[in-house]
Amino acid sequence: MVIEVQHWSGAGNRFVIVDNRKGMISNPLDVILVRSLCQRKDLPAAEGLLVLLDLNETDSKCYYDFYNPDGSTGVMCGNGARCAVRHAASSGHLERNLIELILNGCMYCAELIGNDRVALRLPVYKDLRLIESWTYVNVGSHHVVIDARDIVQSIEDFHRFDLIRFAQEHLNSYRKKVGIESLNLTIAYPTVDQQIVRIRTYENGVFDETQACGTGAVSTAIAFWIRNIIRQVKIQLIPTSQRMLTVHLDINTEREEIIQGMTLEGDARQDTTSSQFDIDSMRYL
Numbered sequence: 562m563v564i565e566v567q568h569w570s571g572a573g574n575r576f577v578i579v580d581n582r583k584g585m586i587s588n589p590l591d592v593i594l595v596r597s598l599c600q601r602k603d604l605p606a607a608e609g610l611l612v613l614l615d616l617n618e619t620d621s622k623c624y625y626d627f628y629n630p631d632g633s634t635g636v637m638c639g640n641g642a643r644c645a646v647r648h649a650a651s652s653g654h655l656e657r658n659l660i661e662l663i664l665n666g667c668m669y670c671a672e673l674i675g676n677d678r679v680a681l682r683l684p685v686y687k688d689l690r691l692i693e694s695w696t697y698v699n700v701g702s703h704h705v706v707i708d709a710r711d712i713v714q715s716i717e718d719f720h721r722f723d724l725i726r727f728a729q730e731h732l733n734s735y736r737k738k739v740g741i742e743s744l745n746l747t748i749a750y751p752t753v754d755q756q757i758v759r760i761r762t763y764e765n766g767v768f769d770e771t772q773a774c775g776t777g778a779v780s781t782a783i784a785f786w787i788r789n790i791i792r793q794v795k796i797q798l799i800p801t802s803q804r805m806l807t808v809h810l811d812i813n814t815e816r817e818e819i820i821q822g823m824t825l826e827g828d829a830r831q832d833t834t835s836s837q838f839d840i841d842s843m844r845y846l
């Protein structure tokens with residue numbers, strides 16, 4: 562059986578998307594199938610897989626599942642969520658620009674705002690811990706956020722820093738301290754005027770540095786706000802891909818400036834023409 566696979570990216574974070582509304586593939590997807598779909602032909606490997614399960618055009622409501630390249634699922638993916646919303650808009654005639662996304666069973670609200678950009682509303686973080694000089698944040702996926710100025714001397718050093726080696730050497734220590742295995746690791750370097758934050762993320766399930774990480778950007782914005790590193794509520798972050806992400810923090814000023822919600826804004830676009838994938842042989846044609 563041959564299926565169509567679309568190639569998308571959100572802020573440079575690469576995804577493949579499959580429309581499974583007709584139930585051609587059994588759900589949940591087999592781990593080997595997920596891995597094979599992410600190993601693209603003549604393209605860099607995808608950093609995640611999105612599966613369209615259902616689309617209600619009248620209510621502008623869409624249902625997707627997200628998988629990491631290793632086959633794991635159940636976590637939030639901010640860049641993938643925005644791609645899902647834009648994909649849903651291109652797959653059907655939605656009645657409005659405000660779209661309700663159900664991703665891995667969790668509901669999010671999003672808005673199409675033109676120029677391939679999507680604003681995704683996120684609920685307040687589930688957990689936050691200030692541990693030594695680093696921060697643990699759970700925004701639907703688990704992140705360790707490190708102020709890169711603690712480990713490098715300059716922005717040039719930040720770009721040269723061996724993040725993969727650092728993650729391989731230190732992630733187990735962070736996992737033990739927070740008691741969570743599936744950790745992502747983001748290092749963040751604010752500019753001198755603190756108007757922009759450079760970020761790099763090593764992602765669990767990919768086990769590599771990715772071009773961008775939406776939940777890493779949101780976690781960084783939260784961590785830097787809580788630690789008084791940045792005080793503006795509109796925070797611009799530049800990932801490895803150089804495709805900017807913006808996080809808007811919703812602050813309750815009447816309750817000691819508590820964060821009560823976040824919005825992640827960034828691009829979501831189809832990168833190239835669709836491919837054909839043969840499920841029987843587990844390869845692209």
